[in-house]
Amino acid sequence: MxxxxxxxxxxxASTTDFVAQCYxxxxxxxxxxxxxxxxSGMELYGIVYNAxxxxxxxxxxxxxxxxxxxxxxxxxxxxxxLLKLLKSEFGAVVVGHRQDDKLHHYLPPKPARIHSFVYLxxxxxxKEFSQSFDFLNILLNTHLxxxxxxxxxxxxxxxxxxxxxRRAFLVAAGKELAILLSxxxxxxxxxxxxxxx
Amino acid sequence: MNEETKRLxxxxxxxxxKGVEVRLxxxxxxxxxxxxxxxxxxxxxxxxxxxxxxxxxxVIDQKLTLTPPDVSDPFMxxxxxxxxxxxxxxxxxxxxxxxxxASLIEGPQPVKTVxxxxxxxxxxxxxxxxxxxxGEDEKRFYIGTPLDMExxxxxxxxxxxxxxxxxxxxxxxxxxxxxxLLLIGILQKGTAANLVFxxxxxxxxxxxxxxRRKVKALKQxxxxxxxxFTLDEESSRRRxxxxxxxxxxxxxxxxxxxxxxxxxxxxxxxASVQAVYQLYREFGNKRWIEATLELEDRDETKQLLTxxxxxxxxxxxxxxxxxxxxxxPFLLPHVPDNPVxxxxxxxxxxxxxxxxxxxxxxxxxxxxxxNLLTRRIHAQYRERMEKALGxxxxxxxxxxxxxxxxxxxxxxxxxxxxxxxxxxxxxxKYNVTLLVIDQRPSGIDDEVMSQMGTKxxxxxxxxxxxxxxxxxxxxxxxxxxxxxxxxxxQQALIFGHSVPMPVVIRTREYGSAQSYxxxxxxPETEIKQQAxxxxxxxxx
Numbered sequence: 001m002x003x004x005x006x007x008x009x010x011x012x013a014s015t016t017d018f019v020a021q022c023y024x025x026x027x028x029x030x031x032x033x034x035x036x037x038x039x040s041g042m043e044l045y046g047i048v049y050n051a052x053x054x055x056x057x058x059x060x061x062x063x064x065x066x067x068x069x070x071x072x073x074x075x076x077x078x079x080x081x082l083l084k085l086l087k088s089e090f091g092a093v094v095v096g097h098r099q100d101d102k103l104h105h106y107l108p109p110k111p112a113r114i115h116s117f118v119y120l121x122x123x124x125x126x127k128e129f130s131q132s133f134d135f136l137n138i139l140l141n142t143h144l145x146x147x148x149x150x151x152x153x154x155x156x157x158x159x160x161x162x163x164x165x166r167r168a169f170l171v172a173a174g175k176e177l178a179i180l181l182s183x184x185x186x187x188x189x190x191x192x193x194x195x196x197x
Numbered sequence: 198m199n200e201e202t203k204r205l206x207x208x209x210x211x212x213x214x215k216g217v218e219v220r221l222x223x224x225x226x227x228x229x230x231x232x233x234x235x236x237x238x239x240x241x242x243x244x245x246x247x248x249x250x251x252x253x254x255x256v257i258d259q260k261l262t263l264t265p266p267d268v269s270d271p272f273m274x275x276x277x278x279x280x281x282x283x284x285x286x287x288x289x290x291x292x293x294x295x296x297x298x299a300s301l302i303e304g305p306q307p308v309k310t311v312x313x314x315x316x317x318x319x320x321x322x323x324x325x326x327x328x329x330x331x332g333e334d335e336k337r338f339y340i341g342t343p344l345d346m347e348x349x350x351x352x353x354x355x356x357x358x359x360x361x362x363x364x365x366x367x368x369x370x371x372x373x374x375x376x377x378l379l380l381i382g383i384l385q386k387g388t389a390a391n392l393v394f395x396x397x398x399x400x401x402x403x404x405x406x407x408x409r410r411k412v413k414a415l416k417q418x419x420x421x422x423x424x425x426f427t428l429d430e431e432s433s434r435r436r437x438x439x440x441x442x443x444x445x446x447x448x449x450x451x452x453x454x455x456x457x458x459x460x461x462x463x464x465x466x467x468a469s470v471q472a473v474y475q476l477y478r479e480f481g482n483k484r485w486i487e488a489t490l491e492l493e494d495r496d497e498t499k500q501l502l503t504x505x506x507x508x509x510x511x512x513x514x515x516x517x518x519x520x521x522x523x524x525x526p527f528l529l530p531h532v533p534d535n536p537v538x539x540x541x542x543x544x545x546x547x548x549x550x551x552x553x554x555x556x557x558x559x560x561x562x563x564x565x566x567x568n569l570l571t572r573r574i575h576a577q578y579r580e581r582m583e584k585a586l587g588x589x590x591x592x593x594x595x596x597x598x599x600x601x602x603x604x605x606x607x608x609x610x611x612x613x614x615x616x617x618x619x620x621x622x623x624x625x626k627y628n629v630t631l632l633v634i635d636q637r638p639s640g641i642d643d644e645v646m647s648q649m650g651t652k653x654x655x656x657x658x659x660x661x662x663x664x665x666x667x668x669x670x671x672x673x674x675x676x677x678x679x680x681x682x683x684x685x686x687q688q689a690l691i692f693g694h695s696v697p698m699p700v701v702i703r704t705r706e707y708g709s710a711q712s713y714x715x716x717x718x719x720p721e722t723e724i725k726q727q728a729x730x731x732x733x734x735x736x737x
Contacts, residue, residue, distance in 0.1 A: 167272070174276030175223060182257045185281065189266060196272040 005120040008090065013112040016142060017027055017093045018046060020118040026081055028090040031146075032154030034121040034129060035092050037112045041069065042099050044112050045121070045129060046092030049144050049151050053088045092118075093142055095135040105134035115136060123162045130159045130169070133176040142178060149187060152177070153194030160195075172197050203320040205230075205286070208238060213311050216250060216276065216289035219318045223279020227252055230286050233344050233690075240312035243293045245327055246305060246321065250675030251287035273634060288318065289672045291698035294328055300510055305329050305697050323348045329697055338382035340375075341689070341702030350691075350702050352651070353384055357695040358389040358595050360650025361621045361631040363603075365638045365666055370655035370685055373399055374636055374707055376599065377414060379653075381716050384549055389565060389595035389630075391549040392540065392574065394567040396558055396601045401425040401551035402438040412708040415551060418716055420469065424463035424543045426536070427557020428527045428566065442539050447532035448486040448523075453477045456518070458568050458606070458615050461695040462561045463518035465515040468511040475505045486667050487530060525562050537573040544574075544596060560605055567600055572616040574598075575629055582627045595628045600620055603633040604640030612642035616675075620646040651693035656683040670699075 007029050008020035018037065022028050028051035029035055036045050055062055059160070062085075066075045097108035113133055131133075139152050156173050160166040174192055181188040205225045211217025217238070230671035231250045239247040246731075256262055262282060274608040290312070292305035302548060305328065326348040333339045337351035364379070366372045377400060383389050392401050402425060403414050416423040416438075417713075424441040433440045435654040453473040460470055473485075480488040492498045502512055522528065529545050543550050552570075554563060578593055585592040600606060600617065612618035622645065633649070635641060639661040647669050657663050663680055667673045670692060676699055678692050683701065706712045 067546065070487070171272065171275050175280045178257075178276055178280030182281065185258045185260045185264075185266075188281070192273055192276055 002071075004122060005075050006117050007035065007120050008114045008118045010114055010116045010118060011089070013114060015094070016110045017049075017091055017105060018118075019042075019089055022090065024086040025086055025088050028088050028152075029120050031136040032151060032156075032158040032159060034126050034155075034159070036121055037118045039110065039113055039116060042097055042108060044094055044108050045096045045098070046090050046094050047135070047139065047151070047155050048090050049146050051088065051090040053086055054156070055085055056087055057085075078185045093139065093143045093144060095138050096129065103128065106138075107130050126159055126162045133173055135182060136173070136176055149190045149194065153191050156195050199260065205236060205318045205320055208288075208312050208314060208316045208318060209285075211232045211288075211311050212313075213290075215310055216247070216287055216672065218287045219288050220255075221279065221284040221286060223283070224504065225279075225284070227254065227284030227286075230284070231344065232682055235326060235343060235346075236288055237294075237319050237321045237325050238288070238290060238312045239317045239319065241316070243295050245290040245308060245312050245316075246292040246294050246325060246471075246698070247290035248675075248679070249286050249289040250672070251678060252734045253285050253287070255283050255285050255701070256284070257281045286318075287675070289675045291672075292329060298706070307697075314676070326350075330700065336386060336388070338379075338386055339705060340378060340382065340691070341704040344557055344688075344701055344703060350696070350700055352379075352382065352691070353695045354386045356386045357651055358383060358597050358630055360694055361633065361645075362651045362653070362693070363633040363635065363638070363641075363646070363649045363650060363666075364653045364655075365657060365662070366655025366689070367657060367685075370638050370683075371687055371689070371704060372634055372636070372655060373404060374687075375655070375689060375704060376632070377404065377412075378705060378707055379632065380415060380549075380599065380626065381418065383597060384415065384422055385716060387547070389597045390544045390547060391551075391597050391599060392544065393549070393551045393569075393599040394563065394570075394601065395551050395553050395599075396563050398432070398436070398438075398553040398555060399568065400599075401553050402436065410708065415549065418713060419549075422547070423549045423551060424553050425553060426540065427431070427553040427555055428557055428562070429553070432555030433553060434589075440553070441543075442536070444536040444566075445527055445529050445534065446536065446566065446569065447528050448528065450482040450532075450566075451486055451522070451528075452569075452572075453655055454572070454614065455565055455569050458564055458611055459518070459522075459561060461610070462564060462605070463521055464514075466511060466519045468508065468516050469515040469518065472505070472507045472511050472515050473505060479505060486519060486523075489516070490523060492516075521561065522565065525557065525565070527557065527562075527566075537570060539578070540570065541574060541577055544594070547594065563602065564605055568606070570613055571598055574617055575620060575627065578629050579627045593628055594629060595630070597630055597632050599632040599634065601634045602674060603631075603635040604637050605640045609635065609642040612645050618642065618645060621648050627707050638662050641665065643668060651691065651695045653689050653691045654680060655689045656685050657681070672699075 008022045010018050011021045012019035029048050031048055033048050034045060035048060036043050065079060069075050094107055096105040140148050156170060160169045163169040177191055178188055206219045206221040208217050230249060232249055234249045266273055266277060268574050290308045293308055294305045326343055326346060330350045331337050332348060333351050336353055336355045338354050339349040340352050341350055342348060343350055364372050364376055380391055383391055393668055395401055402416050406412050416425050424437060426442045426444050427440045428444050430443045430604050456473045457470050468697045475487045476489050540550050581593045606615050606617040620629055646665055652666060654666050658681060663677055667676055670676060679701060687704045689704060690701050
């Protein structure tokens with residue numbers, strides 16, 4: 001079923017974020033999308049902030065192989081083992097959880113378990129989660145390798161796609177940001193520039 | 198919450214003395230706000246009723262004012278509106294309207310505190326306004342509607358006539374229309390008898406609107422309750438006004454105080470006014486004017502003047518003044534009919550008297566006649582009131598005296614001497630009060646202004662006039678901004694004794710056939726009232 005699409009498995013977890021490995025190479029969810037993972041009686045929500053593709057063995061870097069090939073596809077066809085030597089991973093910052101059927105926009109009591117499955121959230125879930133913009137505050141205040149401006153903009157663009165009235169959603173989110181960033185107009189402006197329709 | 202309440206924003210700061218600041222929600226545009234509009238504030242324990250007195254703009258970060266964002270982008274503009282950039286309104290809370298039983302009985306109370314932080318502010322609903330200004334009933338008269346609302350603002354006329362009141366405004370802003378409305382109200386509700394010194398003959402029979410359209414005045418609407426007196430029979434006849442009495446005044450009626458009041462208009466010196474008292478004593482109270490004017494340029498006159506210690510130039514100055522008075526055609530050496538007695542007879546029957554001045558719109562005539570008649574009428578009322586107190590009988594029916602160009606009577610120099618100054622000060626003790634109409638309120642004595650119960654003011658733009666009208670009112674600076682932004686027609690600010698809080702009104706319509714109909718009690722209700730009365734009497 002497309003709605004609850006499984007995208008990976010948790011391989012590293014902390015209270016604030018988790019890293020998941022994709023089952024297929026290059027199949028990581030888009031930047032800023034809402035994903036979830038289940039634990040006993042609890043669902044953790046995260047927002048994808050980073051995706052990487054590296055080789056399995058840390059010391060062994062891929063080498064250029066396409067010199068004699070005409071297309072990129074042909075590189076993979078010539079060396080089918082490549083798909084097994086590379087892996088795609090993505091990191092998600094934890095922005096909320098659901099416990100006893102109640103949605104909370106703050107950190108869960110426990111981090112995700114390793115080997116928990118990670119799913120892409122359905123339209124309904126995204127709508128439900130984005131009823132409150134409290135997660136924006138978490139995104140603004142977490143130190144991540146990617147700039148919070150970019151992440152927030154990407155996240156809002158992703159979420160707005162499930163709404164019929166995208167603009168209304170983005171305006172509401174923009175207003176929330178304007179309050180959170182009341183003293184940093186330049187940052188606000190940067191985000192707004194990235195989400196305007 | 199019913200549907201009509203519209204949320205505006207929340208209270209962010211303020212004080213009782215200065216009013217509260219309200220930050221507008223992003224859904225409420227600054228441009229929809231208007232000074233003078235009513236709002237309710239939902240405090241935790243009580244509801245506050247107030248008026249918008251200022252509107253301003255704010256930014257959350259000063260950088261925005263230095264490097265303004267690109268608002269040509271509608272998305273940017275929409276996001277920033279109400280968040281980074283916002284509107285604030287300044288609200289002066291005036292009353293509390295509680296929901297509990299006690300406050301329902303007592304009605305709105307003056308505020309003694311401010312609403313707590315972040316209380317919700319809504320646009321006042323029709324019902325709230327009605328609760329504050331009351332509906333029309335036996336005592337309350339519908340005078341107009343608040344701005345942008347259909348609710349009626351009613352004046353408590355019984356309270357109104359207990360004190361002296363003022364109607365102010367620049368020329369052409371609708372003072373006369375307002376006065377006419379108010380007179381009709383007093384007449385309709387029967388709370389007091391009116392005596393109108395009608396300088397421009399516009400209250401008795403008919404007046405004219407700004408567009409030169411004829412409008413009916415008191416006598417046409419209430420023929421049985423109004424008597425028109427005139428000083429100028431000819432003018433009244435030409436205008437086809439049926440008059441009830443022609444006023445003539447005898448020299449013997451004029452007393453030294455009357456001359457004192459005319460000092461400025463007759464250009465008399467202080468010494469001349471003093472001389473009047475001496476001559477009055479010398480010749481006796483009945484004939485002093487005649488006798489003074491009869492003095493010829495002979496030795497005896499000189500001797501007399503020397504004896505009375507009156508300087509020759511003073512005498513000439515006085516004589517010139519008295520000659521001016523003598524030229525007034527309605528002044529006669531002897532008058533068989535006493536106009537004061539006639540006026541009182543009418544007033545006693547509950548009939549209102551309008552005294553038309555016809556052609557004699559000259560201020561000398563107006564001051565002389567108004568002062569002379571009022572002094573005697575006031576003396577009569579005083580006598581009756583004292584008698585009523587002594588004998589424990591009913592006091593005389595309240596009397597309201599309407600005067601125009603009031604600054605001539607009530608300016609600081611003469612107000613302490615004239616009867617009008619007295620009436621304004623001692624107020625209701627003798628059941629006589631003033632309705633003062635003026636376009637230069639700054640010319641009126643501060644003491645008199647401060648004693649006025651209710652002030653109704655149309656647009657004023659002279660700083661001094663505004664200051665004098667608003668002197669002693671709490672929240673003066675806020676009202677000032679409201680007052681100077683009134684429209685030049687049909688709008689007035691009412692504040693004082695007979696309204697629970699200052700209110701800007703759009704004056705009730707006057708001049709159309711429908712409006713006349715509304716003023717006159719329909720015959721059906723009158724018949725019904727009569728029938729009820731008859732039934733009551735039957736059972737007595």
